[in-house]
Amino acid sequence: MSTPELFAKYDVPAPRYTSYPTVPYWTDAPTTDQWTAELNRAFVRNPQAGWSLYIHIPFCESLCTFCGCNTFITRNHQNEATYTEVIHREWDLYRQQVPAFERAPLRQIHLGGGTPTFFSPESLIELLRPILDAAEIDAAHFEGSIEVGPRSTTREQLEALRSLGFQRLSMGVQDFNPEVQRLVNRIQPYEMTRDVTLQARELGFESVNYDLIYGLPGQTEASFQETADATMSLRPDRIALYSFAFVPWVKKAHRLFTKEDLPKGAAKRALYELARETFLDVGYVELGMDHFALPEDSLYQAYQAGELHRNFMGYTDQRTDVLLGLGVSAISEAPTCFHQNDKGLSDYKRRVLAGEIPTMRGHLLSEEDQRQREQILRFMTQQAVDLADEAQAADVRAYLAELIADGLVTVDGTRMQLTERGRPFLRNAAMALDLRLRRHQPDTQLFSMSV
Ligand SMILES: C[S@@+](CC[C@H](N)C(=O)[O-])C[C@H]1O[C@@H](n2cnc3c(N)ncnc32)[C@H](O)[C@@H]1O
Ligand code: SF4
Incomplete structure (x- = not known):
């Protein structure tokens, strides 16, 4: 069977498997008490096992029309202080109900969004310092990473993050082509991405990841080759080359595109292949699904050692039994249970401020x-x-x-x-x-x- 025939045959709806069961198949919901009991059980079973923390910052100043993430579009920066207060309250609830969070080593912290760099340097410190101070951290094994939107990233924010012990950045790039950027409402000139990358290196960030997406409107083989070449000129340590997840039944903004606007099947995959060739030619290694890394990067080393892990944040080089997600819509996991917070920003805040862990759904694993x-x-x-x-x-x-x-x-x-x-x-x-x-x-x- 020819390659285009294979793509026509197997281009079907399929989960990305950042969890199993996948979220639509979560059936056995825990109560909040069951959820905290499962967390306590995980720490009793393995008291020295480390845990990971994810904090979801949902704010973005404008909407990229391809976006599939849980975002809240606003230019009101008073949100920084009010949201920080709620995250701290949520963290307090967990510390009271699962005391092991203060004793077991915190191995990883990841800030995702939305755009975590919506927060000023002072707000980032305000948010993170008390959490880091209360946690047990072994600096030699601690990994701090953050998703940054280059359009809202300043040197001062990067300095603040370094002072908090963050060593990894993941940057949303998506595509360097101005016309594609216009079509997805995300104008981000090459120089902007370059400058944030150079600053990150100067300040000692160990690893810089770029997110790219193939399958966006307006992308052609020629334009995407330019994006791949521009990416190589900046040589990020890691690259995530995501397939555009077109989900118009979930994301209203996706309805701005028709299927005819989007590369699909073999034509879509050709974009991946040309970028892949470009990256492999200069020494990157392909890992798992849609990820690339330089051989010096810890993600590749984890892959080689058979220790590559995958969770809601994608591929990571460390595995912990417990991943606690704080913030609106954040997902957490324990060995026997998944848990997701309320997805609505006002409901999430109201419930936390009323002293409740804001359970929306979850699943007890059989x-x-x-x-x-x-x-x-x-x-x-x-x-x-x-x-x-x-x-x-x-x-x-x-x-x-x-x-x-x-x-x-x-x-x-x-x-x-x-x-x-x-x-x-x-x-x-x-x-x-x-x-x-x-x-x-x-x-x-x-x-x-x-x-
Ligand atoms: C939550 S965003 C955070 C990055 C940051 N907000 C930015 O855009 O610069 C994480 C990544 O998810 C990817 N992403 C978002 N929507 C997507 C979609 N519909 N299909 C595939 N990837 C998507 C993008 O590559 C994006 O950089
Ligand atoms: S891609 Fe990033 S910046 Fe754009 S809307 Fe989504 S989360 Fe916000």
């Missing part, structure tokens, strides 16, 4: 879920997994018969492996391990397309 979660995690990070037994291998072989016949996956004995040709179809193959999806096919489209 034993089968825990097994499938490990298998999917392994497959998404290593493109290969050992299945439980011959019965599961037979089931997977039958489910993936067409992908196997097309040379995209192999199942030898109990080892399931993606082939080099199968790389673009990682999400399709992972669905064989997604027992919840296989039992209940959705009636409407829930997931973005796999290509």
Whole structure:
């Protein structure tokens, strides 16, 4: 089968598997008390295991029309102080109900959004200092990272972050082409990205990541080649090359685009391939799905050591049993439970200020879920997994018969492996391990397309 035929055949809705079960399949919701009990249990089971903290800052000054994140568009910077107060209250609730948060080592903190650099340098310090001061930190094993929007990033913010111990930046770039930028309402000249990158290096940030997206309106092979070349001229340590997740049923702004405006199928994948070639040619290594790193970067080293991890924030080089998410819509995870905060900003604030952990939904994992979660995690990070037994291998072989016949996956004995040709179809193959999806096919489209 030719490559375009393969893309036509396998471009189907598929989860990205930043969790298992995927969010639409969360059925066994915990109460807030069950959730904190699961957290306490995780720390009792493994008192010295570290934990990770995610803080969601939802604010952006303007909306990029491709955006799929949970954002709140505003220019009112009074939000910085009011939101900080709520985050601190939420953190206090957890410290009271799960005392181990103050004793177990905090290994990672990640600020995401929205645009965390919506906050001034003073507000970043105000937000983070009390949290970091109350936590147990072993500086040698602590990793602080943040998503920065170059359009709102100043040297003073970067200095503040360095003074707080942050060493990693992830920058939204998306595309360098001015016409594509105009079409997605995100004007970000090359020089702006360059300057923030150079400042970050000067200030001693160890790793700079760029987010790029392929499949945006107006992108052509020629324009995206320029974006790939411009990226190489700045040589970030890591690159996330995301497939545009077009979800007009969730994001109103996506309805500004019609399917005809967007590259799709083989034409869309060609954009990925040309960027991939460009990156590999100058020494980057491809990791997992849609990620690249320089060989010196810790993400690549984790990959080589078989320790690459994946969670709601994407690929990371450290795994902790507990990930606590603070902030509106933030998702947390423990070995046996997922938890998500209220998605509405005013409901989230009201509930926290009333002294309540603002549970919106979650999922208590069954034993089968825990097994499938490990298998999917392994497959998404290593493109290969050992299945439980011959019965599961037979089931997977039958489910993936067409992908196997097309040379995209192999199942030898109990080892399931993606082939080099199968790389673009990682999400399709992972669905064989997604027992919840296989039992209940959705009636409407829930997931973005796999290509
Ligand atoms: C929450 S944003 C944070 C970055 C920061 N706000 C900025 O835009 O500069 C994280 C990344 O998600 C990616 N992203 C957002 N919407 C997406 C979509 N619909 N499809 C694929 N990737 C998307 C973008 O690459 C973006 O940089
Ligand atoms: S891409 Fe980043 S800056 Fe743009 S709307 Fe989304 S979160 Fe905000």
